[in-house]
Amino acid sequence: xxxxxxxxxxxxxxxxxxxxxxxxxxxxxxxxxxxxxxxxxxxxxxxxxxxxxxxxxxxxxxxxxxxxxxxxxxxxxxxxxxxxxxxxxxxxxxxxxxxxxxxxxxxxxxxxxxxxxxxxxxxxxxxxxxxxxxxxxxxxxxxxxxxxxxxxxxxxxxxxxxxxxxxxxxxxxxxxxxxxxxxxxxxxxxxxxxxxxxxxxxxxxxxxxxxxxxxxxxxxxxxxxxxxxxxxxxxxxxxxxxxxxxxxxxxxxxxxxxxxxxxxxxxxxxxxxxxxxxxxxxxxxxxxxxxxxxxxxxxxxxxxxxxxxxxxxxxxxxxxxxxxxxxxxxxxxxxxxxxxxxxxxxxxxxxxxxxxxxxxxxxxxxxxxxxxxxxxxxxxxxxxxxxxxxxxxxxxxxxxxxxxxxxxxxxxxxxxxxxxxxxxxxxxxxxxxxxxxxxxxxxxxxxxxxxxxxxxx
Ligand SMILES: [Zn+2]
Numbered sequence: 001x002x003x004x005x006x007x008x009x010x011x012x013x014x015x016x017x018x019x020x021x022x023x024x025x026x027x028x029x030x031x032x033x034x035x036x037x038x039x040x041x042x043x044x045x046x047x048x049x050x051x052x053x054x055x056x057x058x059x060x061x062x063x064x065x066x067x068x069x070x071x072x073x074x075x076x077x078x079x080x081x082x083x084x085x086x087x088x089x090x091x092x093x094x095x096x097x098x099x100x101x102x103x104x105x106x107x108x109x110x111x112x113x114x115x116x117x118x119x120x121x122x123x124x125x126x127x128x129x130x131x132x133x134x135x136x137x138x139x140x141x142x143x144x145x146x147x148x149x150x151x152x153x154x155x156x157x158x159x160x161x162x163x164x165x166x167x168x169x170x171x172x173x174x175x176x177x178x179x180x181x182x183x184x185x186x187x188x189x190x191x192x193x194x195x196x197x198x199x200x201x202x203x204x205x206x207x208x209x210x211x212x213x214x215x216x217x218x219x220x221x222x223x224x225x226x227x228x229x230x231x232x233x234x235x236x237x238x239x240x241x242x243x244x245x246x247x248x249x250x251x252x253x254x255x256x257x258x259x260x261x262x263x264x265x266x267x268x269x270x271x272x273x274x275x276x277x278x279x280x281x282x283x284x285x286x287x288x289x290x291x292x293x294x295x296x297x298x299x300x301x302x303x304x305x306x307x308x309x310x311x312x313x314x315x316x317x318x319x320x321x322x323x324x325x326x327x328x329x330x331x332x333x334x335x336x337x338x339x340x341x342x343x344x345x346x347x348x349x350x351x352x353x354x355x356x357x358x359x360x361x362x363x364x365x366x367x368x369x370x371x372x373x374x375x376x377x378x379x380x381x382x383x384x385x386x387x388x389x390x391x392x393x394x395x396x397x398x399x400x401x402x403x404x405x406x407x408x409x410x411x412x413x414x415x416x417x418x419x420x421x422x423x424x425x426x427x428x429x430x431x432x433x434x435x436x437x438x439x440x441x442x443x444x445x446x447x448x449x450x451x452x453x454x455x456x457x
Pocket of ligand 1 (some may be wrong): 305
């Protein structure tokens with residue numbers, strides 16, 4: 001996959017509906033010219049004798065262990081068709097399986113031609129042989145509009161968290177799976193702009209990619225010391241709210257880069273106003289163009305929170321859904337830290353007093369233990385971990401650790417953790433181990449109190 005950061009929005013005229021992006025053309029050309037002896041629809045070997053017999057087909061085989069390296073998506077957002085070009089790592093077992101619950105699969109090929117496949121219980125099993133080299137699959141499909149924040153939404157944007165990538169493209173939703181992406185959209189309706197990353201150049205969780213269609217206006221907010229361009233895409237009528245919510249966003253991003261390490265998902269980032277309908281609040285960490293609910297566009301904490309997921313939650317993926325606090329607790333803490341760093345002590349105190357009120361409110365009836373011994377055995381959608389308890393108790397855990405070890409030492413430990421696990425998956429225990437190793441402190445009283453206990457320590 002290319003590693004260059006590419007422009008994130010596609011004007012209406014640059015990709016006519018139904019066209020293949022260049023990458024797909026390349027795929028087909030390669031298939032036709034460099035492997036002439038294999039049977040491929042539309043390809044001859046140039047001898048006039050017709051194609052030779054193809055390889056023996058492999059029966060569809062369930063294999064969810066095959067590592068996905070990259071996924072290229074070409075989506076026609078009007079026809080609601082997709083072509084996924086998926087590169088798999090070498091494997092010593094045949095078969096490859098993907099979640100496709102919301103898709104209708106139309107064809108599956110590798111570079112030598114069509115493959116046998118079967119769809120069962122929302123799972124696509126492909127008859128692809130084991131390989132000592134990377135294997136490239138091309139899957140054509142249709143997708144559909146989803147109704148419950150679980151795929152492409154009627155409002156014109158996607159929402160795949162936590163386990164709904166299979167409603168937009170063939171994938172594995174387990175959060176430890178890291179994939180690079182290329183995305184091309186066609187069929188963007190007249191008068192709308194599509195905001196999405198053309199490339200996600202480092203391994204990301206499969207809920208991270210997104211696109212949003214709307215009458216967007218882009219406002220450049222500044223460029224960080226490291227050269228990252230920070231902006232905001234807002235919808236009509238949101239100029240004032242966007243300006244209020246993002247007035248320090250470029251400085252926040254600069255502080256995150258300087259304090260914890262280089263951002264890994266491209267050279268251009270932005271908050272994007274998300275039309276989630278009335279009553280929706282918060283945001284979604286669709287880096288590098290994370291979504292902010294329209295009703296939260298004026299809230300700096302939400303913008304800073306989603307930006308911080310570029311380091312924790314996305315930059316370092318959670319290994320298990322049970323590690324949700326590693327994502328949400330960490331970035332809730334960092335949103336307060338970043339806003340204080342750029343806005344002053346009073347700003348930080350205001351964030352913490354709001355957090356305190358949120359904690360007190362939610363702990364009454366939704367308290368739960370934040371660290372569990374299992375890994376990917378819970379459904380986060382229905383589990384008590386999916387509540388503001390995780391965000392707030394997680395934030396106060398870090399605040400307590402900070403009070404014990406000192407702010408600079410905790411920042412150094414977080415930087416070390418990010419450097420160690422960047423673009424990989426980790427558990428909350430790895431964070432605890434790193435903090436203790438880097439600071440020399442025993443933080444078990446805070447772990448036991450905030451993460452493994454109930455109530456407020
Ligand atoms: Zn979050």
